[in-house]
Amino acid sequence: MFTFPLVNTCSSLGIGLAGFGTVGSGVWNTLERNGDLITDRTGGEISLHVARILVRDPAKTRAITSEVPAGIFTTEWRALVADPAVAIVVELIGGTTDAFDLVAAALRAKKPVVTGNKTLLAERGGELFALSKEHRTPIHFEAAVAGGIPIIRTVQDSFIGNRIHSFSGIINGTSNFILGRMTEAGLTFEAALAEAQSLGYAEADPTLDVNGWDAAHKAILLATLAYGFPIDPAAIHVSGIQQVRQADIAFANNLGYVIKLLAVIREHPDRAVEIRIQPSFIAKSHILASVHGVFNAVAVHGDAIGEALFFGRGAGQDPTASSVVADLVEAARSLRQVDGHRGFLPYCESGKFLPVGDTSTAYYVRFDVTDRPGVIAEIARVLADHRIGISGTHSPVNPSNPDAEFVDMIFLLHTCPFGKLQCALAQIETLDCVNSTPVVFRIEALA
Numbered sequence: 001m002f003t004f005p006l007v008n009t010c011s012s013l014g015i016g017l018a019g020f021g022t023v024g025s026g027v028w029n030t031l032e033r034n035g036d037l038i039t040d041r042t043g044g045e046i047s048l049h050v051a052r053i054l055v056r057d058p059a060k061t062r063a064i065t066s067e068v069p070a071g072i073f074t075t076e077w078r079a080l081v082a083d084p085a086v087a088i089v090v091e092l093i094g095g096t097t098d099a100f101d102l103v104a105a106a107l108r109a110k111k112p113v114v115t116g117n118k119t120l121l122a123e124r125g126g127e128l129f130a131l132s133k134e135h136r137t138p139i140h141f142e143a144a145v146a147g148g149i150p151i152i153r154t155v156q157d158s159f160i161g162n163r164i165h166s167f168s169g170i171i172n173g174t175s176n177f178i179l180g181r182m183t184e185a186g187l188t189f190e191a192a193l194a195e196a197q198s199l200g201y202a203e204a205d206p207t208l209d210v211n212g213w214d215a216a217h218k219a220i221l222l223a224t225l226a227y228g229f230p231i232d233p234a235a236i237h238v239s240g241i242q243q244v245r246q247a248d249i250a251f252a253n254n255l256g257y258v259i260k261l262l263a264v265i266r267e268h269p270d271r272a273v274e275i276r277i278q279p280s281f282i283a284k285s286h287i288l289a290s291v292h293g294v295f296n297a298v299a300v301h302g303d304a305i306g307e308a309l310f311f312g313r314g315a316g317q318d319p320t321a322s323s324v325v326a327d328l329v330e331a332a333r334s335l336r337q338v339d340g341h342r343g344f345l346p347y348c349e350s351g352k353f354l355p356v357g358d359t360s361t362a363y364y365v366r367f368d369v370t371d372r373p374g375v376i377a378e379i380a381r382v383l384a385d386h387r388i389g390i391s392g393t394h395s396p397v398n399p400s401n402p403d404a405e406f407v408d409m410i411f412l413l414h415t416c417p418f419g420k421l422q423c424a425l426a427q428i429e430t431l432d433c434v435n436s437t438p439v440v441f442r443i444e445a446l447a
Contacts (some may be wrong), residue, residue, distance in 0.1 A: 013332050014051030014085040016111075018077060018102055019092030020062060023116060023143070024053070026321030027090065029065045034243035038329060042237065046332045051085040054093070063317070071425075077102045081109055085240040088331045090324060093113040100124050102138070107131040112331035114324055116143030119208075126230040138334055140327035145218040146171055146296045148319025150326070155225045155300070162302030164226040167265040168446055171218045173294030173314035174202045174209035175241050175261040178294050183249050183258060189242065201294050201315075211240035212277045219263045219275055222298075223248075226265070227273050229351035237276040237356035237418075243439045244279055247408055248366065251394065257281040258289045262444060272354040281364055281443040288446065299446075307447065313433035357419025362391070365425070367409040368436045371395075375409060375433045383429075386424040404424040412443075 015031075017024055031038075031048055039047050051072060058073040074080055081089060081102065089106035091113060093099050099120050106113050110199050115121070121128065121141055132139050142152045146169075155164070170176050174196055181192040193210065196202035208214040216238045220231045241261055252259050263279040267273050269414065282289045287309060291297040296314030301307055313319040376393055383390060392412040413421070425438050 001009065012047040012049045013335065014083075014087045015328065016052045016054070016080040016083060016086035016106075017050050017092070018054040018080055018090060020053050020055045020095070021092065022063075023061045023320045024090075024092045025064050025093075025326065027324050028053075028068065028315035029063075030064045030318070030321045030325050033133075034325075038325070042329065042333075046329055048328055048332060052080045052083050054080045062390055066310070075374070078105065081105045081111065087335060088112050088114065088328060090328065091117055091120075091326075093117075094119070094121050096123055100128070100425070101234055104131055107135050107137045109131055110137045112138050112140065112334055114140045114143075114327040114331055115246065116141065116320060116324060117216040118144040118214070118221060120288075122220040122231075122233060125221075125224070129230075138329055138331065141221065142327045143320050143323035145221050146298060146310070147173070147312065147314040147316060148322045149296060149298065149310045149314070149345065150323070151298050151300075151310050152225065152268055153326070153330075154310065159300070159302055159305060161405055162304045163267075165301040165303060167219075167263065167298055167300055168220050168288065168444075169223060169263050169296065169298035170260055170288060171263050171296050171298065171314065172209055172212075172215040172261055173296055174206060175212075175215070176291065176296070176314075177201050177294050178210070179241060179244065179249075179261065181301050182246065183253070186246065188246065189244060210242055212238040213240075215261060215263050215277045219265055222271060223275050224267045227267065227348070227351055227374070229348040231275065234277070235353045238279065239278040241279050244441075245366075247410075248364070248441065251364070251410060252281050255281070256284050257443070258284055259441065260288060260291070262288070262442075264444070268354055270352070271329045272352040274354040274356075274359050276356055276359060279441050281441055282446065286380045286446050301447070317403065355419070357422065358417055360415050360417050361445070362415045363413040363421060364441045364443055365411045365413060365421075366439040367411070367434055368426070369407060369409045370433045370435060371407045372433060378433060379409070379430055381412070381427055382410075382424055382428045386420055386427075388416050388421060388424055 051096050053073050054077050055073055091099055091103050094117055096119055099117055103113050121144060139432050145152055177196050179190040181187050181195060202209060224231050244259060249259055259279050260282050263277045297311045300308050302402055390411055391414055394410045395407055428434055
């Protein structure tokens with residue numbers, strides 16, 4: 001058991017806040033607004049104050065509800081970590097270089113770390129968790145997954161006696177908003193993305209949101225928690241929403257589905273773990289289909305708890321700040337009490353992945369083809385050669401150009417291993433009638 005020295009419970013613990021943007025300002029506002037409430041709810045055990053703030057520009061105007069003393073600002077992260085008034089370090093600067101150096105230095109200084117940086121933990125978490133173990137100092141990261149939803153602490157603590165069979169979730173609010181606007185308002189992907197950016201739901205560079213990697217980093221953290229071994233990002237399958245068109249959304253709607261960017265994490269009977277993120281057809285009757293806007297939802301299936309659903313805002317100043325402050329209280333308790341290491345550490349050196357080629361679902365495949373007799377037969381012949389069943393075909397007509405030379409041809413395919421489908425599609429792509437790489441969405445059969 002890891003232990004920490006007792007500290008006088010009458011004193012206030014100083015926080016080093018690295019980053020004072022949207023979330024950092026929200027943490028300041030929350031502590032100013034509810035600091036006394038936190039102290040009361042912890043029986044006078046926890047009192048927190050911001051002792052140091054790392055910024056690039058101290059003069060920049062920020063959305064804060066009370067004035068910050070100018071003397072606590074610094075532009076040097078080493079000064080923040082080394083400050084004896086700082087007992088807990090909060091990393092909110094993002095990225096994987098300076099953020100890594102800052103977190104590593106804090107752990108070496110035996111100062112607990114709170115971070116919302118899913119990219120850092122997904123890509124370099126193995127190194128940081130090793131430092132955490134070596135220096136017996138915890139890393140807390142509730143804010144790194146699903147904003148204000150307490151999914152990390154639930155998996156760590158409430159589900160500690162469960163074998164987690166699966167997670168299925170919508171864990172990127174930006175993509176969910178974009179797909180929602182495409183569905184509800186008939187917008188193109190480009191128009192929906194522009195609207196998301198104008199409302200502040202998408203960054204100026206939205207790449208990680210729309211290509212699926214923001215969700216993938218979160219899925220890596222959930223899988224690492226549930227199954228205990230470090231996850232190599234190269235081992236998971238990630239596909240984004242950039243290729244979703246109105247034709248796909250309309251077709252899904254006609255079949256009784258909606259399209260969502262879905263994260264699937266599943267442990268198989270042989271303990272192999274499947275992790276994939278991709279746009280998927282989800283039945284309108286499933287509860288995840290009703291998750292709208294920038295909201296997130298995670299369905300968890302455990303052997304003891306059965307099914308549980310977690311729903312809430314996946315991003316934004318206040319929800320994310322709420323998770324950071326909850327972790328601050330947890331980190332403060334680790335310093336106040338001799339009750340062991342409360343942060344997460346992987347408990348297995350390695351695990352087993354299920355190759356994405358071995359994962360199976362039904363599929364929706366859209367082909368861009370030259371409109372001529374025999375196209376369906378040519379594609380169907382290749383699919384038959386690979387023993388892939390066809391449940392339906394459709395070629396929607398563009399009313400504005402009914403005589404177009406190039407059209408979309410849609411195939412609905414029976415459940416088969418993804419690797420088998422990839423082999424068939426690679427052969428189909430070489431056909432003279434096929435003009436570009438086929439677009440594939442999975443049709444999920446969620447419980």
